[in-house]
Amino acid sequence: MTVEEMAQVTPSSPPPVYDAEDDESRQNLLHESRDSSFEIEQFELDDSPSGPLPGGSHPNASTSTLARAQQVAQNVATYSSKLFTPVKQLLDPVARFWHKCSVAMDVELARWGNPLILKRLVYLVFVSTFVILAILFGLVPNNRNSFGLPDAMATREDLLTYMREVLESSEMKSRLDYMSSMTHAAGTSGDLTLAKYVANEFKRYNLDNVEVKEIKGYVVMADNGQVGWEVVGEQGNQKREDQFGQTPEENSVPAFMANSHPGEAEGHAIFANYGTDADFKALEAAGIKLEGAIVFVAYNNVPTGLKVQTAQYHGAAAVVVFSNDPENADAVRRDTTTNVLMSPGFVNFPGGPRSYRPSKGVDPGDATAGSKIPVVPASLKDVAPVLQKLKSGARYDNDGVRYSGDDKSNVRIKVRNNVKTDEQHPLWNVFGRIEGNQQPDLNVIVGSARDAACFGAMDPMSGQIVMLEAARIISGMTQHLQWYPERTITFASWDGSKQGFAGSNERPIVFGHDLCDETTAYINVADAVTGSEFQAHGHPYFNNIVRKALVEVKSPQNESFVDHWPEKRVKQFRQAGDYMGLLSTCGIPSIDVGFKGSSFPHDTCKDTVGWRDEFLPDSIDYLKAMVEIVVRLALSSADDPVLPIDTAYYASEMRSYVDDLIKYSEEADPNFVHDFRGLDAAVARVETFSQKFIDATSQYSEITRAMEFPNNAAIRHSNNIALRKFESRLLEPRSPEEPRSWAQHCIFSPQAVPQEDFEWYTFGNIRDQLRLKRHDKAQELMQNAAHRIYKIYGNI
Structure with missing residues (x-):
């Protein structure tokens, strides 16, 4: 249509005239349409076919699908309208009320500050309160306190009550009977069987990171019938000892000395008393010929390995070591010939716990701690006729009158030590852990030896039983009381303790955790019950918690054990043990605890269940008491907010150690006077530190009596780490090629040649130089030690 044509078109009707009243009618109509509900009009679509399309599709297929989609949309709209409209009508008044309240709240909060910030603060307090209440009332679904808050539901008294309720003497007895029913010398099938048993028990207790860790090194084992000694011209190799409840032939093992040098020797008999350095010097002074002699020495006073090396140094061809115990005269005591004071651990891998290990060890014959002459054990019953x-020669009056003999006597001895040796024999340490919930990287070890010279019913199995029962009880606390210690607790079953403490001197790295760097305390329970007299030896830090434990634990006579503690204090170590490398190489404060007895047949096949029942009828009661003591020590060490170190006792003992060192220097060389002013000043600094530490911990307890805020906890955690480093910073790094490179602690390292009348496990390296009259080196070591102590304990 053209423009002209369009212009000629006449409308069918003129437009309506505007009427103002029509606006009102339209508004009314609009409101009516909004207020009324309506339905979507349903259209009828013809689905009848009209013939196929090319390719076989139907022309009405898309039309049918569209119809079904429209039907679904209509149904959804209908249901939505019926559901949401009533809800909306219900919530709209609430929303309007909340809006009014929010406006009123903003007006009120504006008087005090920014309303937005204040509302966020109120929200934070509300959520925090809810979380704390959820924890307190056990609403948190997991057992572990993953929030890092104190376990308010389980107090220390709750834990100790649980311990007393579940402590099971019958289970301990049956476990002890089983574990001492077989011989289990290190590296044997019996030893491996018990290693697997301990690991399974750890898993049964639900400990974390259970691991059987294999280590390899030099191990000596006996060929049956090829180890012994005899008087030349007489019949009678040494006999095996009688055993309670068993025939001598039943389950017996040959008597041999661990790590002893293989070979045979023959020579004249010499008795050298206890085989100390002084004993051999006295023989030399008396003109007694030691070259080529078969030397008889009694156990005790100094480690067996030191006796052997001293005899070897003086020219002996072989050594026979016997137990000087008349009550067990037929007992043949086994021991290691490794001089553990020179280097504990595997003979062919000297140096103690370390972060690296050479691929091939040294030749055992060249090892500084090993023996180079045959050594065999004997009983007092067999040795007595020879001594008579x-x-x-020289006369000894300490155990009745005995003489040393000399090379002119007609008593000749032949020694055979045809043992099997293996430079890469496997041993097995077993570990299990309970992870801490606040400072899991700080660790407490509860450890015990597992391998035995024979059956080992009480030594070492009493210690294994105590360690296992402590693990079961503490793990049960985590499961039944929803409690976890602040710091991690590791339970260790050491192998190779009779092989020079081999297991505990392999650097303990468990699932990537280097226990040397992380451990705050080591609790050793080797032979936990071999008598009824409580003894505690070790680091002064433990004095308070040991005394507190003994006050609370009752004896079988229902008396406090502290009344039956002769010393009433923790004394310094007097013998070698699994703690040596951990303390002197890693700087871990260590303690050894147990009930001891003088007549116990140590390291003999007489140590059986039958002997226990005969001579220690109340041993199970003492085992229960020992479990209570160890659990209390572990809880204090791992769960006290601040590391429980007895600084006052430490300071007083430091003073006594220095006084003892001064006396030793005067006896070693009366003509030389050393300068001890540096050590005196260092001790004074420790005393000052002690008082500051006591005051600081007291103030901290007052501040956090009601609640410990996060910033206080962070400071406490930092201080615990610093306290752990105090002892490790007292280590003096030494070259691996240097003799006794493992003895790095400038205070707590043993003397190479102990002097029993002195505190030989303190300032050992300084004492060695004083004994050899190397005065300049001794003075240098004193100054180094004084500088380290003064610097470390000068800051708090």
Whole structure:
């Protein structure tokens, strides 16, 4: 249509005239349409076919699908309208009320500050309160306190009550009977069987990170019938000892000395008393020929390995070591010939716990801690006739009258030590852990030896039983009381303790955790019950918690054990043990606890269940008491907010250690006077530190009596780490090629040649130089030690 044509078109009707009243009618109509509900009009679509399309599709297929989609949309709209409209009508008044309240709240809060910030603060307080209440009332679904808050539901008294309720003497007895029913010398099938048993028990207790860790090194084992000694010209190799409840032939093992040098020797008999350095010097002074002699020495006073090396140094061809115990005269005591004071651990891998290990160890014959002459054990019953034949030489009156004999006597001895050796024999340490919930990287170890010289019913199995029962009880606390210690607790079953403490001197790295760097305390329970007299030896830090435990634990006579503690204090170590490398190489404060007895047949096949029942009828009661003591020590060490170190006792003991060192220096060389002013000043600094530490911990307890805020907890955690480093910073790094490179602690390292009348496990390296009259080196070590102590304990 053209423009002209369009212009000629006449409308069918003129437009309506505007009427103002029509606006009102339209508004009314609009409101009516909004207020009324309506339905979507349903259209009828013809689905009848009209013939196929090319390719076989139907022309009405898309039309049918569209119809079904429209039907679904209509149904959804209908249901939505019926559901949401009533809800909306219900919530709209609430929303309007909340809006009014929010406006009123903003007006009120504006008087005090920014309303937005204040509302966020109120929200934070509300959520925090809810979380704390959820924890307190056990609403948190997991057992572990993953929030890092104190376990308010389980107090220390709750834990101790639980311990007393579940402590099971019958289970301990049956476990002890089983574990001592077989011989289990290190590296044997019995030893491996018990390693697997301990690991399974750890898993049964639900400990974390259970691991059987294999280590390899030099191990000596006996060929049956090829180890012994005899008087030349007489019949009678040494006999095996009688055993309670068993025939001598039943389950017996040959008597041999661990790590002893293989070979045979023959020579004249010499008795050298206890085989100390002084004993051998006295023989030399008396003109007694030691070259080529078969030397008889009694156990005790100094480690067996030191006796052997001293005899070897003086020219002995072989050594026979016997137990000087008349009550067990037929007992043949086994021991290691490794000089553990020179280097504990595997003979061919000297140096103690370390972060690296050479791929191939040294030749055992060249090892500084090993023996180079045959050594065999004997009983007092077999040795007595030989000693009675020695009527000349030096005289000894300490155990009745005995003589040393000399090369002119007609008593000749032949020694055979045809043992099997293996430079890469496997041993097995077993570990299990309970992870801490606040400072899991700080660790407490509860450890015990597992391998035995024979059956080991009480030594070491009493210690294993105590360690296992402590693990079961503490793990049960985590499961039944929803409690976890602040710091991690690791339970260790050491192998190779009779092989020079091999297991505990392999650097303990468990699932990537280097226990040397992380451990705050080591609790050793080797032979936990071999008598009824409580003894505690170790680091002064433990004095308070040991005394507190003994006050609370009752004896079988229902008396406090502290009344039956002769010393009433923790004394310094007097013998070698699994703690040596951990303390002197890693700087871990260590303690050894147990009930001891003088007549116990140590390291003999007489140590059986039958002997226990005969001579220690109340041993199970003492085992229960020992479990209570160890659990209390572990809880204090791992769960006290601040590391429980007895600084006052430490300071007083430091003073006594220095006084003892001064006396030793005067005896070693009366003509030389050393300068001890540096050590005196260092001790004074420790005393000052002690008082500051006591005051600081007291103030902290007052501040956090009601609640410990996060910033206080962070400071406490930092201080615990610093306290752990105090002892590790007292280590003096030494070259691996240097003799006794493992003895790095400038205070707590043993003397190479102990002097029993002195505190030989303190300032050992300084004492060695004083004994050799190397005065300049001794003075240098004193100054180094004084500087370290003064610097470390000068800051708090």
